[in-house]
Amino acid sequence: MLQMIKAHAIALAAVSMVAATGAEAQAGYGIGRAATPAEIAGWSIDIGRDGHGLPAGSGSVSHGREVFENQCAACHGDKGQGGIGDRLVGGQGTLASSKPVKTVGSYWPYAPTLFDYIRRAMPQNAPGSLSNEDVYAVSAYILNLNGLLPADAVVDARTLAAIKMPNRKRFVGDTRPDVENPACESDC
């Protein structure tokens, strides 16, 4: 109860302060505390499509093959053909067909997203367990399986961001409402 009263008092103080200064930018309740740079660094894992946020380090296709066989193949198939997990390889040229195959190679618009996703969510049984080097390497291997990197490639922040994914220009905005029902009421 005392805590509630205190909270209320702080909120009132904040509100009256705003009223006094009239500064909208200062509006606030005085709730929460500052996040330290170290705390932010530990949690902020977003990688931009341009590679912003990619960490130091690098990984080779050949090392990526080992990582993939140990960590990924059980669900995604030994060649990324899919299984319990998504198919990762192939499908280029199928998106406009009646049976589109959406994979990293055929559908994903940005290569850095591969690093972001693997690091945050894979392998499913132990997300976050791979080193940055392993994530670079397995990203490189999946891109190699899709014909987007040579077998002797090594990727780092710069080279991963430089890869032009085949489908990157095929995304468009939301054009809905895109269908019009005339709402016939009788003798339709």
Next chain:
Amino acid sequence: MPYSRSGKNNFGQTSRRAFLRKAAVIGSAALAGSAVRGASASGTNNLPPNVPEWMKVPGDPMGSQPYGTPSPFEKNVVKNISKNLPQYLSASGRTPLQDLDGIITPNGLFYERHHAGVPAIDPAQHRLMLHGLVERPMIFTMEDIRRFPSISRIHFLECSANPGYKKPYGKTASDLVGLLSCAEWTGVSMKLVLQEAGLRPEAKWVIAEGADAAALSRSIPIEKCLDDAMIAYSQNGERLRPQQGYPLRLILPGFEGNMNIKWLRRLHVAAEPAYSREETSKYTDLMPDGTAREFTFVMEAKSIILRPSGNQRLTETGYHEITGIAWSGRAKIRRVDVSVDDGRNWQEAELQEPILTKALTRFRLPWHWDGRPAIIQSRATDETGYVQPTLAELVAVRGENSFYHNNAIWPWRIAADGEVSNAAND
């Protein structure tokens, strides 16, 4: 089991429990008429003129269920979870819509979709971090969040793939559109929390991230964040269930379910979207020409008849109430029309109040079934004037591979014997 705790009590429990075990469970799938007639396997001993057995002994005493659960006779009203999924960590479970009334989904039956299982989060150790293009990067505890001015609002949540565009379509209403539920959410306006940190002028998107093993992330336009977005901690009056994001989640009214990030741990204010895996390779809508629509957020107006609906049976001719739900991610529902003659003629249904924006709205129409085969369907119109389309109209524009945002009209076929099935599967 609901009655496992009652063994601690000794007020006539033996006979009562024995009776309950013997009694046939009356399935809820049947329509009201058959349920009323469905005298239990123990015969007619409890029917007039006899006095029912449960009036002759005291019932369960106070405290037999510290957290109440449904009657054991309702044991079949549970989430609709496919038995044939390749795996159950990234999976979904559906609300049994056809077994529910009103517009509020009970918390235990709220649909589930998670991408790496349900985390078990200690709220004392949960933090919300707010950083990026803000004046003051901040961290909030759950106690902090609950100190903000609170709001409560009723909104639906719907998975963007509910259902897909290809046959076979589901047999029941739950199979078809059961990735849909509606609740009263309580929390804090997202705008207040963002203002606490101070948005910089370049702030255009907020990347929200969950504390699940997928660290699921989606980007939300700043306009939505400053409009009706909520950071919620309660659902239908109690704290969120773990499956719904305990202890903290986003509610983005009218936006596709996966964006309403559960187990919310981080808000990254940015100048552009994250282009995360979920918003590029997953929740994008592939068009027939091979292009794909991205950032398709809104769930458009939709409705479905729940009674009568697939796998139910009309056991008698004569009066039946047609009832269902309508909803729109853009606005309130303005009207719902119902056809009982395969779409040739439509009648306006009655809308049950309250009619709330971006919430389920219950509709009903009295109907006399003459015993002949019929096809019944409903069509919603929202306040923007948008009319729920037919499946054919949608497919003509989007093809069959766009997977998401199918808000088609669903026709139910009623056969001469009263069996109800999904006419779209014919």
